[in-house]
Amino acid sequence: MPSDARRAHYLEALGIDEWVARRAPPAHPAAPAPAVPLPAEIKVPLGPIDAGAPDPGAAAGWERLREEVRTCTRCALHQTRTQAVLGVGNPEAQWMVIGEAPGAEEDRRGEPFVGRAGQLLDAMLRAIGLSRATNVYIANILKSRPPGNRDPKPEEVTACLPYLHRQIALVRPRLLLAVGRIAAQNLLQTDAPLARLRGQVHRFGEHNVPLVVTYHPAYLLRTPADKRKAWEDLQFARTVFAQGMNDEPNDGHRS
Ligand code: URA
Numbered sequence: 001m002p003s004d005a006r007r008a009h010y011l012e013a014l015g016i017d018e019w020v021a022r023r024a025p026p027a028h029p030a031a032p033a034p035a036v037p038l039p040a041e042i043k044v045p046l047g048p049i050d051a052g053a054p055d056p057g058a059a060a061g062w063e064r065l066r067e068e069v070r071t072c073t074r075c076a077l078h079q080t081r082t083q084a085v086l087g088v089g090n091p092e093a094q095w096m097v098i099g100e101a102p103g104a105e106e107d108r109r110g111e112p113f114v115g116r117a118g119q120l121l122d123a124m125l126r127a128i129g130l131s132r133a134t135n136v137y138i139a140n141i142l143k144s145r146p147p148g149n150r151d152p153k154p155e156e157v158t159a160c161l162p163y164l165h166r167q168i169a170l171v172r173p174r175l176l177l178a179v180g181r182i183a184a185q186n187l188l189q190t191d192a193p194l195a196r197l198r199g200q201v202h203r204f205g206e207h208n209v210p211l212v213v214t215y216h217p218a219y220l221l222r223t224p225a226d227k228r229k230a231w232e233d234l235q236f237a238r239t240v241f242a243q244g245m246n247d248e249p250n251d252g253h254r255s
Pocket of ligand 1: 117218
């Protein structure tokens with residue numbers, strides 16, 4: 001399928017039949033959001049890294065992380081989960097998507113975003129040329145399913161977040177896309193509402209990785225009228241990513 005037709009197909013899946021491009025963000029925003037520091041405990045060293053070179057320690061790092069998460073008992077959720085769900089996608093992807101926690105289907109299959117919300121997430125990502133099979137990595141704040149899909153408890157987030165920070169350090173993404181309030185608030189250490197967090201370039205961690213916030217696909221399934229705003233967010237994220245590719249000096253994180 002030609003790319004325009006493919007785009008139209010995925011926009012249709014998002015319930016969008018007409019699209020008017022939004023203004024690009026300023027190249028140098030007047031007041032960039034301060035970077036959210038990683039807690040000292042999880043300041044995983046990232047460099048030195050040659051331009052684009054794979055991190056030779058990454059394979060061992062992934063293996064250790066996978067095993068620690070698989071056998072984790074840091075919070076009570078290990079008693080009710082079927083299995084821990086680490087992440088999926090290309091571990092060297094330039095885009096990383098972060099959601100909330102596994103649901104029933106994810107708990108059963110061991111992969112993030114494989115239920116109805118996951119299908120919509122896949123369609124949203126495909127609309128901007130991303131796919132978990134090739135060029136995006138997807139993870140959650142929590143690795144274990146909260147019973148009944150309730151919101152994560154603070155102590156569960158505290159126990160689990162260091163795993164996500166290690167994943168981010170291993171993937172070394174050039175852009176983080178937080179889907180939903182829980183992911184956005186916990187990554188940015190804020191209680192600001194999602195509406196205030198959308199449409200801005202936040203910065204994450206010691207490498208100031210750009211972070212963009214959008215709606216959770218499960219919310220969009222319940223509130224399809226907001227799919228148009230989610231599409232705006234994706235366009236915004238793509239612009240931020242493209243600007244980062246042009247502007248950013250090679251700071252050793254990833255070129
Ligand atoms: N919702 C999430 O936030 N993550 C999943 O993996 C599935 C549903």
